[in-house]
Amino acid sequence: MASFSVNNRSYNLPSRPVAVICIDGCADEYISESIAQGYMPRLEAMVKSGYRGMVRGALPSFTNVNNSAIVTGAPPAVTGICGNFFLNPETGEEVMMNSAEFRRCDTILNAAADAGRKVAFITAKEKLRTVLGDGIVERGGIAFSSEKVNEAVASTHGVDNAEDIIGKPKPEIYSGDASIYVLEAGAALVEQGKADFLYLSLTDYMQHKFGPTDQESLEFYQQMDEQIGRLLDAGCVVAATADHGMNAKNDSNGEPKVIFVESLLQEQFGKDGISVICPITDPYVVHHGALGSLVMVHLDDPSRADELMDFLLRQEGITEVYNREMAALKLELAPDRIGDITVLSGRDVVVGKTPEHHDLSVLKGGLRSHGGRYEEMVPLLLSEPLNAEYKLIATGDPRNFDVFAFACNANA
Amino acid sequence: MASFSVNNRSYNLPSRPVAVICIDGCADEYISESIAQGYMPRLEAMVKSGYRGMVRGALPSFTNVNNSAIVTGAPPAVTGICGNFFLNPETGEEVMMNSAEFRRCDTILNAAADAGRKVAFITAKEKLRTVLGDGIVERGGIAFSSEKVNEAVASTHGVDNAEDIIGKPKPEIYSGDASIYVLEAGAALVEQGKADFLYLSLTDYMQHKFGPTDQESLEFYQQMDEQIGRLLDAGCVVAATADHGMNAKNDSNGEPKVIFVESLLQEQFGKDGISVICPITDPYVVHHGALGSLVMVHLDDPSRADELMDFLLRQEGITEVYNREMAALKLELAPDRIGDITVLSGRDVVVGKTPEHHDLSVLKGGLRSHGGRYEEMVPLLLSEPLNAEYKLIATGDPRNFDVFAFACNANA
Structure with missing residues (x-):
């Protein structure tokens, strides 16, 4: 089996397409509740024959921090991405870490592209494309955000007519659609043979707004389930985790605490x-x-x-x-x-x-x-059963940034 | 509706029997996996129409600490039970806190008995009966452990022929049966009209030995499910939580870390x-x-x-x-x-x-x-949907020692 290494870790390349999903803000309760109420039949069947467990994210339990960790397979001490903002000690200025120059190691995506894979990195938030998407297009891959899908052109995004490929116009960023669109894009790219190694990173707009038992959340997860089904039907190894959990932060009057x-x-x-x-x-x-x-x-x-x-x-x-x-x-x-x-x-x-x-x-x-210890533990969902090595790893202290390793190596 | 107060908290008394279960060592993964694999159909249906969420236990995440908190509705700072052992600062001796004299507040069970309820406290481990069972028999209630069910007599345990009532002889303490027996005892007492306010506290022998995906665990949870079904069929409001979670603590060779x-x-x-x-x-x-x-x-x-x-x-x-x-x-x-x-x-x-x-x-x-922060979060399972007040409480920082309040007040 083909394999590649990056940041001192090795990844096998299954013959099937690999789709890794970061469900932004997906506390485990969202999965339990959506399955319990019958809104995620495909995921329910997937983890019944595959694997569902808990993994520990990186702290701070923020989006950039954990997406950077996931896409490199390394903790923030290695990536250098410890928040969305930091105070530059040399200049005393607050700096938004919104470009790849702040990242201190290369990505699994670039390494997979170098190993011959057709890589696609689709994210809801444009900020993640700019921090983590460097190098992909130069290597023949595709990288765009649903937030700015209409701006995607071949020279900078690896694809010209993204909205046509997906069959839908750009969604509103403050919506569940911004996430569903990412999954639809991933499914379309696999179905059309344009990608076979995908990182699909959603937005937590819905999780910030709705709890696991809210009807709006259940319907959002139902839409997600349909697209996970499309990825499975297209033959993908599907692995999903979250960048962080999500908790209500209000007093007994419902005001922020x-x-x-x-x-x-x-x-x-x-x-x-x-x-x-x-x-x-x-x-x-x-x-x-x-x-x-x-x-x-x-x-x-x-x-x-x-x-x-x-x-x-x-x-x-x-x-x-x-x-x-x-x-x-x-x-x-x-x-x-x-x-x-x-x-x-x-x-x-x-x-x-x-x-x-x-x-x-x-x-x-x-x-x-989110951001603290109580949003640190997140689910890991995998379409394949674990081999003996990963069964042991799964019972130790597995991390959300092991998700590519689980996708590539756990069923080898 | 009748109500009572203890340790500065009020509890309503539903007209139906109330059964609160402490599933010792039940990390949430046990519930997810057992439901996913089809081993807990009754619980699956129960939480679909009722409630399932996460609650925070008391630290240290040990059995006595959390059973003491649950049965009093108060944290260890109030109960005084901060472990199984402590070093007496006055004598310099290590003292096992194996009797009620170490507990610094009264129990919900005694208060419910004073309010006219037929209370039963059934535990797998004899140590919990001695620490938390005081006062129940004097108030006409029943308290025994499956570990020493054969020693139960009316004068000290509130019942003479416990094994006959349950229809089974004493189980082995190092077994899943020690827990199932507790639930069988609870169901039998409700079915026979001998109790209507129950605290059923299991042992974590199985969880110490098996992970959530192990067949032995799945079958153990299936047996648990059958008894939960009996309690539901007998008309109980059923509420369950755990004293603590459970994690593997081994290195890559499988040796304790x-x-x-x-x-x-x-x-x-x-x-x-x-x-x-x-x-x-x-x-x-x-x-x-x-x-x-x-x-x-x-x-x-x-x-x-x-x-x-x-x-x-x-x-x-x-x-x-x-x-x-x-x-x-x-x-x-x-x-x-x-x-x-x-x-x-x-x-x-x-x-x-x-x-x-x-x-x-x-x-x-x-x-x-268990014992640390990573065994702090545990499931809360309730047979009834939450009212508006408890919906808000459930999205705050609810505790496992709120379980009696959820059972008594959340559906009022």
Whole structure:
């Protein structure tokens, strides 16, 4: 069997097409509930004969962090992508990590293309194409987002008439359709022989807005199920995981339960030399108002960290606090891409900067978000049964960024 | 509707019998897999029309800790039960918390009996009867363990001929039958009108031994399903949760992945004044060899804690380290019932005392255990749909020790 290596890991190349799906924000409850209510018959049958288990994502449990890990097979300490934003220590400027130059290792997709595979990387969010899609088109592959599918041209996206191939016009980014379109694109490309090694990365607009038992969510997962069925019918090995889970983050009145960490610290320790970065911040603020369950604190004088950390950990709702060194060690982060203090919050709590910094009015119907420890565990779904080696791996501490290894190697 | 209060919480009394089940060691994967493979048709139907979601247990994720929390509706800081063992600070002796005198608040069971309910507390493990069963018989209720069902007499257990009522002789404690027997006992008592408010607490022998996909586990859950069906057929409101999850804790050779904390600390800091307590230790060592994912470190000189904590947190596999004050605050523990340092380990790692202290030969087929953060989240299963109030509660940070509240109040 053909194989290739990248970032010190080997991947076999099954003779069948391989489709790896990142179901953005898919806490395991979405799968359980959608199957229980009869909305995912194809997935139900797939995991009955294949595999369903839990894997641990990377922290912070954010989209870019985990998509970068998944598509490289490596933790954030290796990818360098530890959030959507970071404070550049050399310039003191907040930098959005929206291009591939910030990534510190190559992707499985490029390595698969080098090994002769017809690679397609389809994502709902344009930001992911720009961070992770480099090199694919140069290697004869296809890479576009449903958000900007209408801008896809052969020279930069590997394909000219994407909307015609898929048979549908560009969807609205703030919709479930933006995700379904990604799966439809993947299925169409496989069906038409244009791709045989795919990474399909969805958006969590629906999961931010709806819980697992909501009818809108069930119908969204039903649409997803139909497209998974198309991929299976096209002969794919299908593997799916999530970048992070999703939890409601509201008080008993349904209002967002927020700890404004910069305000809190400045009130206690003075305004000078303390600033907070919310690394969940991205162009899609309607999802979460830049409120997640992990923030970074930057200090002009890092020697103050201990005192601030002790104070922070005492706050109700704050669950973990690390200095830069320990955050790098325990959360597998790149020390130069994080704050002096990393702060995580509980299952129903988010951390923010200041009340003025966040526009809560965009959050209609309460806040559902992610970023912390309680969104770390996510499902792994595979169309094939596990071989003996991967049965053992699956009972250890498997990661969501092992998903390509499960897809390529677990049934070998 | 009749109601009662205990430990600052109120419970309605439905006109139907109430059966709360603690499925010991039931990580959510057991439920997903058993349903997916068709082994739990009654539970599948029950949660389709009722509710299935995730709740957070108490830490340490041990049996006594969580059964005490569940049966009182209160966290370990209130119950005082923070492990199976603790080091009495006044005497310096290791004390097994095997009687009700160690519990610091009364039980929901006694309050329900005072409110006129026919209470039954059936447990697989005798240790739970002695810690949590006090007061029930005096109030006209029934309390026995399947482990010692043959010793049940009216004066001390509220029933004379338990084996006749159930129609089966005492099961072997190291078996799945020890759990099934508890459910059979509960069903028989409801069917025969002898109880209408039940707490049925199983043993995790099977979960320690088998993973969710193992045939032995599937058949065990099938037997459980039949008894849940009996409880439903008898008209019960059925609510189930777990005391803790369960993870494999082995290296790639299938050998237990253990950090011996006392050895490690004594090697680094000298033998004097450092001792480790493994609060998972109980009479059922075949389950886990006293190895779990949380230990307590006791120091003759607590001022050394900071130095030791920094060292411990740097070890691979150690995930959280707290001093006594922070452990009490962040893990909701009673400060006089824990060590100077509380140490938690990862999903596939256990912590122990010294190699000599643990008999690994009892662990046939590798170690599966619990006690840490990765066994904290457990399923909540309810036969009734949630009312509006509990829908909101379920999307917050609901706890496994809210299970009686869900059973009594969520459908009111």
